[in-house]
Amino acid sequence: MTDQPNGKLESLTIFFPCYNEEGNVDRVIRAAVAAGKQVTDDLEVIIVNDGSKDRTAELADALAAELPEVRAVHNRPNRGYGGALQRGFNEASKKWIFYTDGDGQFDLAELPRLLPLLETCDIVSCYRINRQDPLQRKLNAWAWGTLVKRLFGFRIRDVDCAFKLYPRTLFERITMQSTGALIDTEILAKATNLGYRIGQIGVQHYPRTVGEQTGANLKVILKAFRELFKLYRDIKHEGRQTTSTTATRPGTPSPHQAS
Numbered sequence: 001m002t003d004q005p006n007g008k009l010e011s012l013t014i015f016f017p018c019y020n021e022e023g024n025v026d027r028v029i030r031a032a033v034a035a036g037k038q039v040t041d042d043l044e045v046i047i048v049n050d051g052s053k054d055r056t057a058e059l060a061d062a063l064a065a066e067l068p069e070v071r072a073v074h075n076r077p078n079r080g081y082g083g084a085l086q087r088g089f090n091e092a093s094k095k096w097i098f099y100t101d102g103d104g105q106f107d108l109a110e111l112p113r114l115l116p117l118l119e120t121c122d123i124v125s126c127y128r129i130n131r132q133d134p135l136q137r138k139l140n141a142w143a144w145g146t147l148v149k150r151l152f153g154f155r156i157r158d159v160d161c162a163f164k165l166y167p168r169t170l171f172e173r174i175t176m177q178s179t180g181a182l183i184d185t186e187i188l189a190k191a192t193n194l195g196y197r198i199g200q201i202g203v204q205h206y207p208r209t210v211g212e213q214t215g216a217n218l219k220v221i222l223k224a225f226r227e228l229f230k231l232y233r234d235i236k237h238e239g240r241q242t243t244s245t246t247a248t249r250p251g252t253p254s255p256h257q258a259s
Contacts, residue, residue, distance in 0.1 A: 008039055008115075009040040011042035011094035011095045012036055012044075013043075013045075013091075013093060013096070014032045014036050014045045014099070014100075015047070015048055015091070015092060015099050016048060016088075016101065017101065018047055019084070020053060022052070024102055024104040028104050029060075031107075033045055034109075035108040035111040035112070043069050044071065045069050046073060047102070048075065048085075048088045049073070050083070051076055051077045052078075060072035080180050080220075082178040082180045082182065082183035085099065086176050092168060094168065096168065097166045097168055098165045100163050103208050104208070105132065105206050106203060107204055117199035117201060118199075121197045122170075122191075123197070124165040124199050125161065125198050125200055126164065127156075127158030127161050128158055132205050132207040140221070144159075144160070145159050151232050152192065156188060157200055160181070160184045162184075166191075170196065173194060174191075177231070180223040180224050182224045189235055
């Protein structure tokens, strides 16, 4: 739930994985600072430059020098999408962590809409309304989502939607392994296994106007499948865990997911 009487979060980290996003990083980071200030008085914004080959690193450092809420970290070499997310979650220092992609396909002004769900849930996992991606990418996402929901018992409409709000306590309790496209599934599976309640809300999705998508190549897909079945074995081995105290998470323990 929100931490303050004014309905704001006590503190918040917003971070972005960025790979070759020189055309997007400036406007996206400025939008994040504006949106973050609406929901907290204690904000940090982290740019995770994942080994970009364009001017993303230069622009990220310039933004960090200009804006006191912003800092930039750099993966050298590129660590992949999951590796970039891991870096962001590990760098985050605030009580809540929100992440989205650095490609500008979401409206950061929708961030305040997530907060009411924290009254009854511990995590907010959004889904894309009218997803603006090529048909083949949407078909791949549907097939992947159907598979992981069946494997892990999810009721998540859009597992890989990059518009999520987490409590930092979750990342103090799990170890992330994926360095590829499986990262969202891994985090949600481990959160579900620990009894975190997951709320869902739709957000608008917009066409990419600058830069190129990199997540649908064959190498990325094959890596995701290898990691998927390892994760499935690990989760089955661990079995379902429960939380006996509210001290380790922001909400009341519950084995179910909200939708």
